[in-house]
Amino acid sequence: MSLLEVRDLHVWFDLGHDRELHAVQGVDLALDQGERVGLVGESGCGKTTTILAVMGLLPPNASVAGEVLLDGENVLRRGEETVVAHRWTDLAMVFQGAMNALNPVKTVGWQLREPMELHGVASGAKAAARARELLGLVGLPASAADRYPHEFSGGMRQRATIAMALACDPKVLLADEPTTALDVMVQAQILQLLVELTERLGLTLLLVTHDLPVVAQLCQRAAVMYAGAVAEVGPIDQLYHQPRHPYTRLLFAATPDIYGEDDVQWIRGAPPRLDRPIPGCPFQPRCDRAFEPCPTERPQLQVVGPAHHAACHLNDLDSEVQPSAGAGSRA
Amino acid sequence: MSAVLPETGLGAEGVGPRPSAAGFMRQLFRERPSALAGGMLLLLFLLVALLSKWIEPYPINAQVGPVFGPPSASHWLGLDDSGYDMTSLLIEGTKVSLIVGFAATLVSMVIGGGVGIAAGYFGGGVDTALMRVTDYFLVIPDIPLMIVLAALFGSSLFNIVLVIGIILWTGTARVVRAQVKSVRQRVYVERAASLGAGHLRLIVRHILPQVAPLLIANTVLTVAVAIFDETALSFLGLGDPTKVTWGSIIEHAFDRSAISVGAWWTLVPAGLCVSVLTIGCYLLGQAIEDTLNPRLKVAHLSTRGFRLRPLVGTGRQTL
Amino acid sequence: MRRSDYLIKRTGFAMATIFVAITLNFFLFRVLPGSAVTNIAHVPHASLQLQEALKHQFGLDRPIWVQYLRYLQQLAHGNLGISWADQQPVRTHLATNLANTVPMLTLGTVVAIVAGIATGVLAAWRRGRAADYGHTGVALLFYSFPTQWLGLMLLILLASYLPAGGMSDPFLIEAGFWQRVADTTRHMLLPSLTVALTLYGGYALIVRSSMLETLGEDYVLTARAKGLPAKVVVRRHALRNAMLPTVTLMALSLGSIVGGFILVEVVFSWPGIGRATYEAVVQRDYPMLQGTFLVLTVSVVVFNLLADLLYFRLDPRVSE
Numbered sequence: 001m002s003l004l005e006v007r008d009l010h011v012w013f014d015l016g017h018d019r020e021l022h023a024v025q026g027v028d029l030a031l032d033q034g035e036r037v038g039l040v041g042e043s044g045c046g047k048t049t050t051i052l053a054v055m056g057l058l059p060p061n062a063s064v065a066g067e068v069l070l071d072g073e074n075v076l077r078r079g080e081e082t083v084v085a086h087r088w089t090d091l092a093m094v095f096q097g098a099m100n101a102l103n104p105v106k107t108v109g110w111q112l113r114e115p116m117e118l119h120g121v122a123s124g125a126k127a128a129a130r131a132r133e134l135l136g137l138v139g140l141p142a143s144a145a146d147r148y149p150h151e152f153s154g155g156m157r158q159r160a161t162i163a164m165a166l167a168c169d170p171k172v173l174l175a176d177e178p179t180t181a182l183d184v185m186v187q188a189q190i191l192q193l194l195v196e197l198t199e200r201l202g203l204t205l206l207l208v209t210h211d212l213p214v215v216a217q218l219c220q221r222a223a224v225m226y227a228g229a230v231a232e233v234g235p236i237d238q239l240y241h242q243p244r245h246p247y248t249r250l251l252f253a254a255t256p257d258i259y260g261e262d263d264v265q266w267i268r269g270a271p272p273r274l275d276r277p278i279p280g281c282p283f284q285p286r287c288d289r290a291f292e293p294c295p296t297e298r299p300q301l302q303v304v305g306p307a308h309h310a311a312c313h314l315n316d317l318d319s320e321v322q323p324s325a326g327a328g329s330r331a
Numbered sequence: 332m333s334a335v336l337p338e339t340g341l342g343a344e345g346v347g348p349r350p351s352a353a354g355f356m357r358q359l360f361r362e363r364p365s366a367l368a369g370g371m372l373l374l375l376f377l378l379v380a381l382l383s384k385w386i387e388p389y390p391i392n393a394q395v396g397p398v399f400g401p402p403s404a405s406h407w408l409g410l411d412d413s414g415y416d417m418t419s420l421l422i423e424g425t426k427v428s429l430i431v432g433f434a435a436t437l438v439s440m441v442i443g444g445g446v447g448i449a450a451g452y453f454g455g456g457v458d459t460a461l462m463r464v465t466d467y468f469l470v471i472p473d474i475p476l477m478i479v480l481a482a483l484f485g486s487s488l489f490n491i492v493l494v495i496g497i498i499l500w501t502g503t504a505r506v507v508r509a510q511v512k513s514v515r516q517r518v519y520v521e522r523a524a525s526l527g528a529g530h531l532r533l534i535v536r537h538i539l540p541q542v543a544p545l546l547i548a549n550t551v552l553t554v555a556v557a558i559f560d561e562t563a564l565s566f567l568g569l570g571d572p573t574k575v576t577w578g579s580i581i582e583h584a585f586d587r588s589a590i591s592v593g594a595w596w597t598l599v600p601a602g603l604c605v606s607v608l609t610i611g612c613y614l615l616g617q618a619i620e621d622t623l624n625p626r627l628k629v630a631h632l633s634t635r636g637f638r639l640r641p642l643v644g645t646g647r648q649t650l
Numbered sequence: 651m652r653r654s655d656y657l658i659k660r661t662g663f664a665m666a667t668i669f670v671a672i673t674l675n676f677f678l679f680r681v682l683p684g685s686a687v688t689n690i691a692h693v694p695h696a697s698l699q700l701q702e703a704l705k706h707q708f709g710l711d712r713p714i715w716v717q718y719l720r721y722l723q724q725l726a727h728g729n730l731g732i733s734w735a736d737q738q739p740v741r742t743h744l745a746t747n748l749a750n751t752v753p754m755l756t757l758g759t760v761v762a763i764v765a766g767i768a769t770g771v772l773a774a775w776r777r778g779r780a781a782d783y784g785h786t787g788v789a790l791l792f793y794s795f796p797t798q799w800l801g802l803m804l805l806i807l808l809a810s811y812l813p814a815g816g817m818s819d820p821f822l823i824e825a826g827f828w829q830r831v832a833d834t835t836r837h838m839l840l841p842s843l844t845v846a847l848t849l850y851g852g853y854a855l856i857v858r859s860s861m862l863e864t865l866g867e868d869y870v871l872t873a874r875a876k877g878l879p880a881k882v883v884v885r886r887h888a889l890r891n892a893m894l895p896t897v898t899l900m901a902l903s904l905g906s907i908v909g910g911f912i913l914v915e916v917v918f919s920w921p922g923i924g925r926a927t928y929e930a931v932v933q934r935d936y937p938m939l940q941g942t943f944l945v946l947t948v949s950v951v952v953f954n955l956l957a958d959l960l961y962f963r964l965d966p967r968v969s970e
Contacts, residue, residue: 010643026643057875058637059629065640080636087877094874100868103887104967105894115876148966164872460849466663467670467903470954474909475927475946479678482931482939559796563909566798567916567928581799585917590806598806602799609794631874632883634776 009066038222058085108147155186227282259292366618372611438496447507731937751922758845770857793851801917901957
């Protein structure tokens, strides 16, 4: 059984004037213990909303349908009431530390100790000791505990955010763009840290990012989201070399090669509005392989390989018509 | 982490020059009913002030009824200690108070705007010097200084306007300077400068339009303060004795024992007028400011939680 | 810059401002045309002796910069001149007046701050609901009332229950200490209430605005994500941070507190520094007017500095 399973998750935001934004449209995910899974897509595709929904961190104008199963138990069963018990103890989030995720008027150590004391993990001197331990784990000096967030660089703040997320020994780490806004060298260090931590502590990681090289470095599997739904999900390798959704293919092709050898191909057009229902495939207007069923029939996720699913009508056809193996591959 | 506000599909605004004045006003009044309410209130007072000569039912300095006569059919707001009609006095007071308010605000806008633009645009030594002076005057309390100036220079309406205006400019200067500094950095201003446009042209053509909306919001809020300051000065005997303002009406009610006689009608309406005008200014001014700098953040915390809906269930297999 | 540099800088600024105020005080009353001090004829009932004494005291026959230095010298010795109304030292009057103003003003301001914070937080917490509109509306209403008018209205409404003016009952003789305290307190209630009502509205609006801003910050989401109950998040994370802009804005409103209590003291004939200012104006007692202006300005500058220090204490990021 998967450790964390998301089943048919829908999230709507009430926009007033009888309008609603259908931000997440039936997302399914499954994570086994110790796995590192990526959730990728353009800005606004609903990936952040999805992981926030997993922890129930949605604003009052949101409505949610679907299930989030942790060890088989639906934590969203009664909304905020049931999910709050799992916050930080089972599910912890690593926010973009470079931003304002840390309280500017409290010391880092205090912010690490706060959840420990709240959830009865440790208190007083024990909590302080554990905080220092965690800081060491993420590569920060023990003296960092007495400093304020503004005294640190972006990279160090990100490490502190990770340490804070580990405070209550969670089972699952949900990371929202943990390396965005960091420069490349620091990014690499943070990713390395995440790999080490997840392996050392047996953590499961769900990583949200729009940065494909990050996913490639860190994750074994990834789900590609578009317009609130999963377009394709499978092993990283497969997504790179055998994409079975035109969006995946174009997305990986749009990433510049560091040597400048490949041509950067931008995907023209923009994502669709989510405040009205979309007939057919949401990617169809921008798709270079759209054909007859696409504008009218919404494609469902179907098996296209071992642990590999894609939602595209092209997969209904014979193998000759599918995107060639050469597309989107790296030398 | 712009997590909570869904960015999907509704299109991000491009960064660039602001929309036109007409467009802005349409957006303002459509999105914020408070702006509409505030604007209507101000308009109402303006109309009364403009039409005062024609709508005053009685002359304002002739006895037309019994001393301290209570409100009646012929005198809706009663009469004061000299038998003057309160309704007429109030209308006249509206006119003069608004004149003082707007004139003083104009003075303050011109000085404050000028100082702010100069400081923000030229930067460096000019900025430091101007802001140093502004800071001193920001801290020195307004009303005592106004009292001293009014006591020394005498209390004609003109003087009152100057006194208030000279003291109110500091708030505007700070706000304008901040805005000018941010506008100054914008790409198209730099570009125009590099094409050899002179300072004045740059200021008038590029900076002023960007600063104007904030200046207007500030103006609206300043009018309310100016009118309040006038009532304070009048109350302390420093107003123009030959003119009728809301402040002078309140002062007369206090000074001429209207309270002990129980003639509440000589006091209540004038104060309510000031109050309603202030509320109108506040609503409109805040609405303009909020539209210019919208608070994009949604509260992450609220008494209500998110809602649950029944499963949608499209019959997909679990993975 | 290190943190201590901030303190030095702000203190220096405060002292410079006081100096500017002192200089302003001097020049307004001496130099500018129409300035009445130079015209001794304005002094009511001035005997020839008094005129000569005043001329000598003010050194009006000497060049301006000499007068200015003399003025500074006198100030340094605590000599603020002689009141033209009763020929008593200005300094003595000011001391008594200040002693009368302080308790009344403190009571009103403290109540206003507490009520303002409570209301602002509540309104922000229940944003968009009835409680928000209600509280914000009432706050806006009281914020909009002219202070003197509000005082008079309270006078009308409550005159039968509370003393209408003055600081003490003139018929209270041979009274014990506690009786006098009780009497003074009863007289203080209306003026303090007016001060409180006039100020709380503005404060509530400021706090509400700051809280709304803070509740949208990322660290509030982090706190919620940690599993903290809402009330704890509000108190420990949101409120603490919302206090920062609140302190700044409240400090900016010190000037309006001064305006407010001057009017209140006149309405209720409270013998404090506000009323002394008023009487000095009415009697054209310029030495007193100069004195009260100085005291008021210095007080505001000092409280501004205290607010800066408070902000410094609250915000670890301050270092510039």
